[in-house]
Amino acid sequence: MLGGASGEGAALAMRLVIRAAESLDAKRLIPIIGAHVDSCLYHGEATVDFVDRLVDGGAEVAVPTTLNVGGLDLLHPELWHGDPRKAERGRLLMDRYRSLGCEPTYTCAPYQLPFARPALGDQVAWAESNAIVFCNSVIGARTERYGDFTDIACAIAGRVPDAGLHRTDARRATLVLRLAPDVPRALLDDDSFYPVLGLVLGRRAGSRVAALDGLPPALSEGRLKAIGAAAASSGAVAMFHAVGSTPEAPSLEAALQGRAAEETADVGVAELRAARDELTTAGGAAPAGTPIGSVSLGTPHASLAELWAVDRELGGRRSAAGVEFLVSTARHLLAEAEADGLAWRLRAAGVELLVDTCSYIAPVLRPSSLPAMTDSAKWAFYAPGNIGVEVVFGSLRECVRSAVEGRVWRDTNLWGSA
Amino acid sequence: MKGRVLAEGSSEGVALVLREPLSLWGGIDPASGVIIDARHPQRGASTAGRVLVMPAARGSSSSSSVLAETMRAGCAPAAILLGEADLILAVGAAVGQELYGRHVPIVVLPPTDLAGIADGARVRVDGAEVTSSADERETSV
Numbered sequence: 001m002l003g004g005a006s007g008e009g010a011a012l013a014m015r016l017v018i019r020a021a022e023s024l025d026a027k028r029l030i031p032i033i034g035a036h037v038d039s040c041l042y043h044g045e046a047t048v049d050f051v052d053r054l055v056d057g058g059a060e061v062a063v064p065t066t067l068n069v070g071g072l073d074l075l076h077p078e079l080w081h082g083d084p085r086k087a088e089r090g091r092l093l094m095d096r097y098r099s100l101g102c103e104p105t106y107t108c109a110p111y112q113l114p115f116a117r118p119a120l121g122d123q124v125a126w127a128e129s130n131a132i133v134f135c136n137s138v139i140g141a142r143t144e145r146y147g148d149f150t151d152i153a154c155a156i157a158g159r160v161p162d163a164g165l166h167r168t169d170a171r172r173a174t175l176v177l178r179l180a181p182d183v184p185r186a187l188l189d190d191d192s193f194y195p196v197l198g199l200v201l202g203r204r205a206g207s208r209v210a211a212l213d214g215l216p217p218a219l220s221e222g223r224l225k226a227i228g229a230a231a232a233s234s235g236a237v238a239m240f241h242a243v244g245s246t247p248e249a250p251s252l253e254a255a256l257q258g259r260a261a262e263e264t265a266d267v268g269v270a271e272l273r274a275a276r277d278e279l280t281t282a283g284g285a286a287p288a289g290t291p292i293g294s295v296s297l298g299t300p301h302a303s304l305a306e307l308w309a310v311d312r313e314l315g316g317r318r319s320a321a322g323v324e325f326l327v328s329t330a331r332h333l334l335a336e337a338e339a340d341g342l343a344w345r346l347r348a349a350g351v352e353l354l355v356d357t358c359s360y361i362a363p364v365l366r367p368s369s370l371p372a373m374t375d376s377a378k379w380a381f382y383a384p385g386n387i388g389v390e391v392v393f394g395s396l397r398e399c400v401r402s403a404v405e406g407r408v409w410r411d412t413n414l415w416g417s418a
Numbered sequence: 419m420k421g422r423v424l425a426e427g428s429s430e431g432v433a434l435v436l437r438e439p440l441s442l443w444g445g446i447d448p449a450s451g452v453i454i455d456a457r458h459p460q461r462g463a464s465t466a467g468r469v470l471v472m473p474a475a476r477g478s479s480s481s482s483s484v485l486a487e488t489m490r491a492g493c494a495p496a497a498i499l500l501g502e503a504d505l506i507l508a509v510g511a512a513v514g515q516e517l518y519g520r521h522v523p524i525v526v527l528p529p530t531d532l533a534g535i536a537d538g539a540r541v542r543v544d545g546a547e548v549t550s551s552a553d554e555r556e557t558s559v
Contacts, residue, residue, distance in 0.1 A: 012516060016509055023424050023508040038479055044448050044487035049517050127479045147479035147506035149486070149513045206439075206474050207502065235439075236474070281456060382444045384456035 001157065009057025013156035020150050026161030034118055035061065035155035036110045036135075038068035038127035039148040040097040041361065042090040050149060051096040054156070061101040062158030066110040068128045069301075070094035073356045073364070074106070075331060082363030094356075100152065106356035107330035109225070109301040111139060120247055123166055125154035129232035130225070130300045130378065136239035138224045140247035142166045145207075145238040165239055171248060172257040173241050175205055179214030180268035187269075188216055190414050192395035194223040195377035196276045198230025200267055203275075207236040211255040217244035222306055229300050230377035273415060279380040279393035282371035286392040288410040293368030295319070295403040296359045296383075297396065298328035299376035306396075307337055311345055313400035319350035320406030324366055331355040350403075360386050373408065375399045419531040419548045424503060425511035427521030428544040431496030434468040435537040436460065442507075443480035451493040466493035469541040473501040473532060482510035489514030489522060497523045497543040501532050 002018070004011040021029065039047065071090025072080050080087050098104050103116070110116040110126075111134050118124050118141035126135050126143040127150070135141050144164040146154065154160050164170050177200075187193045201210060212227075219242055231237035241249035249255035280286050297310060310327060319325040327346065329337070334355050337343040343353060359365060360383040365372065371390040374380055375398075380391045392408055401409040437459050440446070445455040451466030466488070485507060488494040494514070498507060503526050511522045523543045534550070535541060541550045 015516070016512060019512045020505045020509055023503050023505040025503075039483070041480065041483075043443070043480060043483035044490065046486040046490040046514070046517065047483050049490070050486070050513055053517065129479050132479065145479060145506065147481060147509065148483040150482065150505065150509045151479075153509075233441075278457070381457075385444050385454045 007058035009054040009059025010156055012053060012057060013059060013153040016149055016153035017157045017159060017161070021161035021163065024144065024161045024163035026163035028162050029159040030123060030162045030166065031158060032063055032123050032125050032154060032160050034063050034124045035065040035151060036068065036126040036128065036131055037065055037097065037102055037151040037155060039152050040067045040070050040094050042071040042086070042093045047148070048089060048093055051093060054152065055096055055099055059100060059156045061155040063155060065102040065155040066105040066113070066116045067097055067102045068106070069108050069357045069361065070106050071357060072362050073354050075355055079352065079354060079364045080362065081366060105330065105332065107301045108358065109303070109330060111135065112301065112303045112330060113332050123160065125151055125160050127151035130229035132238050133228035133232045133240065134225055136165055136171070137228055137241065137246050138221060145236065171209060171239060172259065173209050173211035173255040174262040175208050175210040176252065176261040176264040177201060177204060177210050177212050178264065178266050180266040182269045183272065184269070187414060190395055191223065191226070192375065192398070192414065194226040195230040196272055197267070198227035199234045199275045199279070199377050200271055201227065201240060202231035202233060202235030202237050204265065205231065205235050205237050205240070207238070209239045209241070211241040211243055211249060211252060213243045213252055215242055215245065219245040222303060225300060233378045233381040276393065276415065279377055280391060281384050282390040282392050286371060286408050288408050290392065290408040291370050291406065292323060292373050292392060292402055292408060293370030294324040294326065294365050294372040295399050296326045296372055296374045296379055297376070297399060299358055299360065299374065299379040302327055302329040304333055304336060307342055307346065309396060310351065310400060311342060313397050314349045314404070317349065317404045319403040323403050323406050325351045325403045326354050326359045326364065327351055328354045328358050363387065365389065373399050373402050419527055420546050421525040421527040421548055422503070423525055423546050424508035425522060425524035426545065427523035429496045429521070429523055430540065430542040431467050431469040433471050433535050433537055433539045433541045433550065434463060434465060435471040435535060436473065439474045440472065441481055442484040446484065448484045448487040449491055449493070451488055451495070465495050467496050469497045469499060469543065470495040471499045471532060471535050473529070479506055482506050482513065485510030485522065486514040486517065489520050490518055494522050497525070497541070499532060499535065499548065500524065500526045501529050502526065
């Protein structure tokens, strides 16, 4: 392959896999059963130049490969409010990756598509930080923290470096974060607790594998997804264990693989409150009553369960006039939501359903001087830099109620006096 | 100082020591190299032509693309010095080199060596060899 017998594109892919192996200190390559590729999001002409080199070089993926979000919603192009040329380049890049043999899933949450979900112990090459952490932590399939270019290179080579989280020993928790006794139990019942905990996890762990101890057992996939997405935004977290919830952590001892932790620390309510407050960039900490311009949910892409939760919280009410209410999801899940009437119900309540991309990547929000509200720590993290909005962070319930009222609504019981 | 090479090359520039981890994706503007992360204490500083000192990696797996794009646009860092190996940046530099024939050397240094490089110091990178001359420190940013 390296010598070019399989074509110039495959040779380039193999050179990059070997570069990755060298940087991971791997001694050999191992086969994979699938890949998830993030390189289809336009980041400038370099991303097009690269895929052109692969396509012109006759490359094709060697394993089933899903695609991450792209630069625009191909099914609803009218939602694009930006530079038309950039939309065209984004679309071109998304098409080019299909021509390498990738599935046009265009979602950051491939783990929510039954056909794209690996099994416990499977070796894969996944990119997209939230997908990586979900794959390793919640499914127990094995991937390193792959990024743009490496993901498609591994998919074409059908192989990955035998290193890092592909190996059992690297999956051991070295840091234990215990929930301190001062964290109100009621808070653990609220969805907004989990992205905030993830934010703290990312800060504390950096790139280490941590075990979270003291959480309720059997946490939902939605809550684990929120922890992981936040931790992969504030740190370089590629895997965590939630004792009693994730498959490699039936017990703390299992997460530690029978060895001692290198560090154990408590996470208390003061640190969590500070992290939560940091997610809100809008002036004066955006108290209840602050007018908002938009609400963005579905980062990472909403599951069907999360779409139903939005419907439930709306309870037949509509979002306020002048408030843009966007929920991002996968096109495959939208098709299901359209088939069973859920999409119709949401749209009738004023919700715009965005697919193939995300509202903090694509210019879809109409320009507004008012802040945007979100239940996603990841969205809160990246939106101010990417699309220049001020953010108000809140729970799903707070976000939906705020959309209905047109101003920030707070569930004051949740975070105590803070 | 001697480190481990993740991307070959030689260059020099003025050190920009990150006080907090930075994800290149979402963290810098690929058209200019300027730090745009609203929460980063060095927001507004330019990474273009600087020797970027990153004690710890952070964030998105799209940073490879952003690094390659800054190499295409001519606003890449002169070099990157890391405290720990980062394959996302290594592959970004490799792609920039494959496509445009340009180099952003990346070297992993022992933490104590990395900590000895002062913000604003002139740094020269030549393969695995890194020299920092604090006496020639420049004050301009």
